[in-house]
Amino acid sequence: MQQGYAPVLCVLAVLGLEAAALGECELTRLLQDKLQYEMRLQYMKHYFPINYTVQVQYEEVLRPSNITRLRNGTVSEAALRYLWFHVSSQAVLRIHEVLPEKHPSWKYTQELCQLFDALGEEYSKYRQTDVETVVADLVKLIYSAGAESRSKAVRPKALLDNCLKVMRMLYGGPCRWEFT
Numbered sequence: 001m002q003q004g005y006a007p008v009l010c011v012l013a014v015l016g017l018e019a020a021a022l023g024e025c026e027l028t029r030l031l032q033d034k035l036q037y038e039m040r041l042q043y044m045k046h047y048f049p050i051n052y053t054v055q056v057q058y059e060e061v062l063r064p065s066n067i068t069r070l071r072n073g074t075v076s077e078a079a080l081r082y083l084w085f086h087v088s089s090q091a092v093l094r095i096h097e098v099l100p101e102k103h104p105s106w107k108y109t110q111e112l113c114q115l116f117d118a119l120g121e122e123y124s125k126y127r128q129t130d131v132e133t134v135v136a137d138l139v140k141l142i143y144s145a146g147a148e149s150r151s152k153a154v155r156p157k158a159l160l161d162n163c164l165k166v167m168r169m170l171y172g173g174p175c176r177w178e179f180t
Contacts, residue, residue, distance in 0.1 A: 060159075
């Protein structure tokens, strides 16, 4: 670690503030660039049939209102980022799985999957026992595609729209982004 960062990190730790790791900021910035409106429109709407939907679990749709409600329930920012990562990576994977390799959106979703894989390395240090129970339970539901979970038909673009909106809510401040 560079010497210039040590005092800043100490101050943040003392104040109890949670900051996104530098790796998270860089990777989510790359994701933000990949999720530009024009790209989402082209790859997730224009290249799909009209009204095309993907079946996802109800818990795999994460909207800004969900984040606001969880924040009001005093869920930590780190836990919210952990939840966003798992929900969004699963949503991108669901979209990617329905595409044949020759589909014009296949490479785009493959690149998104690779960025989420790299981000997963950042989150590999978290354990579900380290985050609030409500978030750990939601993450378990996402990966337990059992019969008891409810499914929902969602447009691919809507999934990525939510992914970007929530990502900006969670990372825009700590990572000091300029929104494009």
